[in-house]
Amino acid sequence: xxxxxxxxxxxxxxxxxxxxxxxxxxxxxxxxxxxxxxxxxxxxxxxxxxxxxxxxxxxxxxxxxxxxxxxxxxxxxxxxxxxxxxxxxxxxxxxxxxxxxxxxxxxxxxxxxxxxxxxxxxxxxxxxxxxxxxxxxxxxxxxxxxxxxxxxxxxxxxxxxxxxxxxxxxxxxxxxxxxxxxxxxxxxxxxxxxxxxxxxxxxxxxxxxxxxxxxxxxxxxxxxxxxxxxxxxxxxxxxxxxxxxxxxxxxxxxxxxxxxxxxxxxxxxxxxxxxxxxxxxxxxxxxxxxxxxxxxxxxxxxxxxxxxxxxxxxxxxxxxxxxxxx
Amino acid sequence: xxxxxxxxxxxxxxxxxxxxxxxxxxxxxxxxxxxxxxxxxxxxxxxxxxxxxxxxxxxxxxxxxxxxxxxxxxxxxxxxxxxxxxxxxxxxxxxxxxxxxxxxxxxxxxxxxxxxxxxxxxxxxxxxxxxxxxxxxxxxxxxxxxxxxxxxxxxxxxxxxxxxxxxxxxxxxxxxxxxxxxxxxxxxxxxxxxxxxxxxxxxxxxxxxxxxxxxxxxxxxxxxxxxxxxxxxxxxxxxxxxxxxxxxxxxxxxxxxxxxxxxxxxxxxxxxxxxxxxxxxxxxxxxxxxxxxxxxxxxxxxxxxxxxxxxxxxxxxxxxxxxxxxxxxxxxxxxxxxxxxxxx
Numbered sequence: 001x002x003x004x005x006x007x008x009x010x011x012x013x014x015x016x017x018x019x020x021x022x023x024x025x026x027x028x029x030x031x032x033x034x035x036x037x038x039x040x041x042x043x044x045x046x047x048x049x050x051x052x053x054x055x056x057x058x059x060x061x062x063x064x065x066x067x068x069x070x071x072x073x074x075x076x077x078x079x080x081x082x083x084x085x086x087x088x089x090x091x092x093x094x095x096x097x098x099x100x101x102x103x104x105x106x107x108x109x110x111x112x113x114x115x116x117x118x119x120x121x122x123x124x125x126x127x128x129x130x131x132x133x134x135x136x137x138x139x140x141x142x143x144x145x146x147x148x149x150x151x152x153x154x155x156x157x158x159x160x161x162x163x164x165x166x167x168x169x170x171x172x173x174x175x176x177x178x179x180x181x182x183x184x185x186x187x188x189x190x191x192x193x194x195x196x197x198x199x200x201x202x203x204x205x206x207x208x209x210x211x212x213x214x215x216x217x218x219x220x221x222x223x224x225x226x227x228x229x230x231x232x233x234x235x236x237x238x239x240x241x242x243x244x245x246x247x248x249x250x251x252x253x254x255x256x257x258x259x260x261x262x263x264x265x266x267x268x269x270x271x272x273x274x275x276x277x278x279x280x281x282x283x284x285x286x287x288x289x290x291x292x293x294x295x296x297x298x299x300x301x302x303x304x305x306x307x308x309x310x311x312x313x314x315x316x317x318x319x320x321x322x323x324x325x326x
Numbered sequence: 327x328x329x330x331x332x333x334x335x336x337x338x339x340x341x342x343x344x345x346x347x348x349x350x351x352x353x354x355x356x357x358x359x360x361x362x363x364x365x366x367x368x369x370x371x372x373x374x375x376x377x378x379x380x381x382x383x384x385x386x387x388x389x390x391x392x393x394x395x396x397x398x399x400x401x402x403x404x405x406x407x408x409x410x411x412x413x414x415x416x417x418x419x420x421x422x423x424x425x426x427x428x429x430x431x432x433x434x435x436x437x438x439x440x441x442x443x444x445x446x447x448x449x450x451x452x453x454x455x456x457x458x459x460x461x462x463x464x465x466x467x468x469x470x471x472x473x474x475x476x477x478x479x480x481x482x483x484x485x486x487x488x489x490x491x492x493x494x495x496x497x498x499x500x501x502x503x504x505x506x507x508x509x510x511x512x513x514x515x516x517x518x519x520x521x522x523x524x525x526x527x528x529x530x531x532x533x534x535x536x537x538x539x540x541x542x543x544x545x546x547x548x549x550x551x552x553x554x555x556x557x558x559x560x561x562x563x564x565x566x567x568x569x570x571x572x573x574x575x576x577x578x579x580x581x582x583x584x585x586x587x588x589x590x591x592x593x594x595x596x597x598x599x600x601x602x603x604x605x606x607x608x609x610x611x612x613x614x615x616x617x618x619x620x621x622x623x624x625x626x627x628x629x630x631x632x633x634x635x636x637x638x639x640x641x642x643x644x645x646x647x648x649x650x651x652x653x654x655x656x657x658x659x660x661x662x663x664x665x666x667x668x669x670x
Binding site for chain 2: 056086088089090091094095099105106117120150152165
């Protein structure tokens with residue numbers, strides 16, 4: 001087993017709603033090893049991005065990290081001082097955002113923004129940082145990197161901008177890369193190129209990657225392990241094949257059925273009835289109970305604990321737990 | 327330090343700043359293109375503003391001694407008073423005893439021969455001062471009002487607006503309270519009260535104008551910062567470990583520059599006009615066009631009418647305001663993000 005880069009345990013992040021604090025990230029456990037990709041999957045608003053921001057301790061106010069532990073190579077991030085945390089961001093943990101269109105500052109050239117990222121964390125001359133930027137652009141497959149250095153963001157296409165973002169986030173060779181829906185805003189053909197680039201660079205640099213997405217196709221393409229999130233909680237976690245082929249949680253199964261496939265043309269897509277409850281309406285029992293096809297009386301009252309299905313596969317469901325017990 | 331030396335140093339500082347700004351504009355492709363586009367769209371207005379600005383600058387450079395000495399009349403002229411470049415373009419004793427019409431040979435009332443017959447292009451005022459000379463000197467006052475007040479307003483509004491928008495919370499509440507309070511007072515009354523309290527010097531009048539006119543720009547800055555704070559590239563900068571101070575300086579402030587430029591140009595003409603109104607109320611800055619217009623109230627009721635004093639000041643004021651507004655509109659069209667998209 002290779003070394004553990006990120007270990008999140010019992011992470012709880014809350015936001016105020018209706019006079020009380022609701023946990024939008026509720027006791028989440030995540031582990032990412034060096035050179036591996038963990039995909040965090042779920043619908044919009046399920047707490048994926050908030051989990052990522054919690055790891056970087058960038059939860060926007062009035063949100064607050066309530067408890068748990070986030071360890072990067074054994075170092076507890078939640079205990080670091082603010083300046084220590086700032087030094088760590090971008091240096092040890094980098095993040096790629098969803099919208100390449102707006103993730104670059106329109107008034108500076110893209111080159112100078114990457115130079116800024118390098119010089120923020122390393123004492124190198126501008127010329128040296130510039131040389132490295134051009135090299136990074138080259139590695140990110142940006143054609144004519146010397147010329148692109150002086151380009152403004154509006155002069156680049158979306159895919160090219162996302163390449164710049166990838167180059168920027170890799171500038172200081174982080175140990176962990178958090179990619180928050182890195183290809184959602186791009187055309188399908190560009191998506192494939194960016195995914196290919198991410199995989200290639202991830203293997204070259206041996207980074208751990210936390211990939212946040214709602215696209216199971218991308219998961220299948222890139223991930224080693226999959227964690228499925230619903231309403232702030234992890235409902236199922238396991239290896240790629242275990243989750244995509246042998247999903248046990250009713251929510252994961254529903255998600256997989258809802259995915260369009262070429263072979264099933266013409267048939268209506270399966271859907272999960274109902275909508276995700278908003279945080280202030282979360283029930284005290286299982287949060288999926290109101291939409292679950294296999295709901296049991298106990299589901300409405302008791303929040304299920306994780307059931308271990310195999311050494312690497314867990315799920316949080318009363319029905320599955322009962323099956324396993326029998 | 328004598329005031330004319332201070333004024334010379336200010337001119338030096340302004341010229342240095344202009345050169346620095348020019349170099350800055352040349353370095354950035356965005357600003358270079360914006361400047362070029364401005365020169366293409368409004369060459370005439372830009373030229374007029376530049377000409378008037380040059381006059382204002384030349385009138386601010388002054389030194390003691392030298393020059394014309396005693397004039398044709400043989401009056402003793404006090405040579406220990408500093409005179410500016412503009413002053414030196416006229417004879418030292420270029421003054422009659424009272425009104426004379428443009429290019430007249432004799433005085434307007436009485437018919438006494440003038441010291442300088444056919445030399446007063448725009449005539450003279452009640453004290454016999456050359457109107458062209460006064461009008462040229464008024465340019466400096468106009469630029470002083472616009473420039474100095476902007477120099478007070480813009481940093482003030484930026485500091486309050488950015489900090490309130492970026493940090494929010496209690497500080498934002500306080501700044502917003504301050505802005506609402508100021509905005510709820512009739513600004514002319516507040517202006518008059520402030521000038522009464524502070525005094526009538528140019529600095530005091532500019533400070534009073536500054537206090538009453540920073541609110542609008544501050545509100546714009548605050549709103550824009552609120553928007554910028556949530557933008558992805560600010561979030562991305564945070565995720566890269568950039569400090570708050572650096573985010574403000576490198577990611578928020580530069581994205582407000584277009585607003586600063588637009589506001590400066592539009593504020594400028596408004597301020598010069600405000601001063602004209604203050605002068606009309608008798609609390610303006612000495613030597614301004616507003617004051618010349620104010621004087622004309624009596625002159626218009628004379629028979630035959632004395633029009634050149636009013637005419638020269640009004641035309642000068644009108645020319646400056648029109649040119650600045652034309653430049654301002656062009657600047658806004660070029661820099662405003664909403665119209666920016668059409669250009670790209």
